[in-house]
Amino acid sequence: MNISVLGCGRWGTFLAWYANKVGHNVILWGRENSKNYIGLKETRKNDYLSLPEDLELSNSLEKSVSFAEIIIISISAQELRSFANQLKSLNGIQGKTFILCMKGLEATSGKRLSQVFGEEVGKNINLAVWVGPGHVQDFVKHIPNCMVIGSENIEITKKIVQELNSDLIRFYYGQDLIGNELGAATKNVMGIAAGMLDGLNYRSLKGSLMARGTREISRLVRAMGGNDITIYGLSHLGDYEATLFSVHSHNRKFGQAFVEGERFGKLAEGVATVKALRDLSIQYDIELPICNAIYEIIFENKNAKETLEDLFLRPVKFEF
């Protein structure tokens, strides 16, 4: 099958490498002036992997879209709306299958990425999300993992899984798009919280963070019409090791750098997502104490140690 991957950062480049490895004809698209794209074009490698010779690089969006039956998108979540708007103007996107491989919520609206994409591109396409745990650094060492693909159409989900499943990534069929998307986006906020615990030498609290983080997000998922159990699956709890504990996690590193007073220069999606969560918590009248604390630390200059310690001073309550 012909597959294009749009976005040639850390994850997009891995996805192209993977789609090629499992036997597809692949184009990896990047913006003409992208440092990532130029580097790949010149050397056919980045900090994480080398591209095989038969994987094509292109900076033509038109060509990349018309070539493929399946189009995978992996760019920064906050850029999806404007990017989708660009795609909409191209000929021939109708009937294609798009897979969003990104983890975030639109900061200004709280919308899920499939909602954002659908609003811009329309309904005449097939749309799925691919989320769950996995770092390129592990996959290129042939360490397998499990991930989840979800959509509103089980036949589309099954077709994508059939094309992409391998002994490196075992896929599960997602049954709850709302839960999968919220779960994937919010695990990044828990990753930032974990990084702050690392920076404050409170590592031993990560078990409690896992238990209470899943609990607060599951409440939100239920309020938003999803299944709270989804949060205990691959898109959220299943991604905690890769985010709360991994040396590779950008969100965890952002949180640690933040409390250590340093700047982390790479994309940490949880920063924008926590803004969306602040509004969703008010809109749905759901208490999100951990997310709220992270918001206050990042955006209201509250002291990280005091704010996290304040979580312990809230009234005692039932666990579930």
Ligand SMILES: NC(=O)C1=CN([C@@H]2O[C@H](COP(=O)(O)OP(=O)(O)OC[C@H]3O[C@@H](n4cnc5c(N)ncnc54)[C@H](OP(=O)(O)O)[C@@H]3O)[C@@H](O)[C@H]2O)C=CC1
């Ligand atoms: N296990 C998983 O499912 C994983 C998922 N992810 C997710 O993948 C997404 C991308 O993360 P990552 O690859 O680390 O981020 P990077 O910063 O490495 O890459 C982001 C890419 O987005 C491109 N981009 C940004 N804005 C636009 C735009 N307006 N139009 C077109 N392209 C744009 C950038 O282009 P340029 O090259 O020009 O800068 C860059 O190539 C995130 O949502 C992240 O959460 C990440 C890792 C693992």
Ligand SMILES: O=C(CO)COP(=O)(O)O
């Ligand atoms: O989603 C990821 C792992 O599954 C990547 O997490 P980071 O963006 O925090 O590195």
